[in-house]
Amino acid sequence: MPSIKQFQVTFDCAEPERVARFWCEVLGYVVSPPPAGFATWDDFDRSRPPEDRGSWFACSDPTGVGPRLFFQRVPEGKVVKNRVHLCVRVGTGLVGEERLAALEAECARLIPLGAVRVRLLYDGNDSCIVMQDIEGNEFCLD
8 A cells, every 4th residue: 555645734714815824924835826727816716706715725835845734714713722733843953941942932933923822831851832823723833
């Protein structure tokens, strides 16, 4: 049986383009090209029925290494903790105060983008910062 080589992470959200652009800033991703046959995302949206406009958006890692992120509009809001979340790896290989400083610097960069700091988990050596994106989805700075 062949192994899976690629995967996509899908977010349920209220405003797909807004959330996608937030994650582009967090991860250094780029907006995916519009669907085939359309010069822009606006052209694509105008071709759809009004109720389907803005119903999804996608972004991708410009290096092709990371997974594609897909954002789809759903009618219900988030009500409970995520069962799956992203860990943004900014402190890899660092420990103690050096690691904590790297995480705090990234946290400070993301808050003006609309992220919310939830809590710091720190045991004197290892640390992570739990955050929420602009629609309340949890993620970690790790």
